[in-house]
Amino acid sequence: MIDVMRSEWTKMRSVRSTVWTLGSVPVLMVALAVVGALATVGAGDAGRLADPVSTSLRGIVLASLVTATLGVIAISGEYRTGAIRTSLVAVPGRLRFLAAKAVVLTAVTLVVGVASAFAAFLAGRIAFAGRAGEVSLADPGVSRAVFGAGLYLAASGLFGLALGVLVRHTPGAIVTVCALLMVLPTLVALVPGELGRRLLEFTASNAGSQVAVVHPTGMGPWTGFAVYLAWVALPLAAGAVLLGRRDA
């Protein structure tokens, strides 16, 4: 298993597209934190109502699509080029192959995600320069939210991988993951009343991002994240079964 993970790590670092995609995560996170903080400060009194942590971490909406895309191409890229056959001849244990890919992807996106979230938080704090709410990592829920943003980014990467295994087609999988993360909540929001409100809570992105806010609404941060992991586990399990059965 270590051998296969080593191989997957080499695959990831030896292609420019994955390196650039990954590199855009901290850039997005920090840039949006600074823009958000400056806009909040510029809004004067109205800005005082804003949650400075959420403002600093607002980049996760876009950055999660980036890590999801990374997850998709980690597997769909192999299908596109046909390299999947080389991979499966080298590692005929398909579950082992997928597990190694998932572990390496998760490790990489977690490290980059957590580091980016902390960088974004610090950048936001500098941009706020004490003018809006002064927050520190020692305040209740703050470090959990910042770390949680990294977790959300890593889970989104795994979500992308799961849909990539299932769909095997880069554009199809990316459209699917974007639809589930971005479009589904707006559709569910159209459902009226209490039912709509409950369903909205359970959508992948709403549930998953609870862990990245200081004051979660509705379900708690960890319950929310667990719901997101269930969203990830479902296609991942289905993809693993199909990967084992399908001809490569």
Add this chain to the structure above:
Amino acid sequence: MTAIRAIGLTKEYGAATAVSGLSFDVRPGLVTGFLGPNGAGKSTTMRMVLGLDRPTSGTVTVGGVPYAELRHPLRRVGALLDAKAVHGGRSARNHLLTIAQSNAIPASRVEEVLETVGLGAVAGRRIGRFSLGMSQRLGIAAALLGDPEILLFDEPVNGLDPDGILWIRTLMRGLAAEGRTVFVSSHLMSEMAQTADHLIVVGRGELIADTGVEEFIGRSSQGYVRVRSPYLAEVAEVLPGAEVHEDHLRVTGRTPLEVGTLVAARGLAVEELSLVRPTLEAAYMELTRDSLEYSS
């Protein structure tokens, strides 16, 4: 000792049957040609050997076990399937490194095989820019990485220039001479005639012949004795059953000596009496005529 053994191997895609009840053994120390027209099921068979495609029925084992059960398969089996099926953004060295690492093959082997196939100078270049010939060499380097005793090559000379073809031919002969098993598919009889010791011939997914190259030619009915004479009509009389052509006769089922004796008994002069051996190409065409997917 059998390196690859297929028993009743069958693969159906919906209503279409790609491979049907194929049984054969591939032995070490020989180059075994896997021959058949395009669409005969050769690549499908190779993918089943390597555990990529699941047989509809039947089994195939490598060194006695199903491929998927091998711990570090590349140390036992090396394969060249589609040389262009690689991520073009990776360098040749990194491409081979990812393969080596997955089977715990030391990284030093990467440099060794790159030298073996003559790609040492372009090891750092992105493989998307490689010519087909260079890609084939890279694919062969990947197959050689684990120093395997069994090698599979699917149409390795496709699209290669004469230098490349000669190189691959020499390489395969050398690998077999070292006692390794070399199983190579081709739709080109002429190519196999110069490389293979043994032939497994398929058509429409079914086994047509499993035989040595010499026997394969011998089995063909196309060998004949060719006779030319100014007295063709008289000669034809003493050789019942001979095929009469405009300026010569074709006698099958008799040796040149028998033909000569019969003609000499009548005192007839001949200007040519020769044995025309069937070519491998002709034998192949004759055998596969019925199994071409799309006859022209």
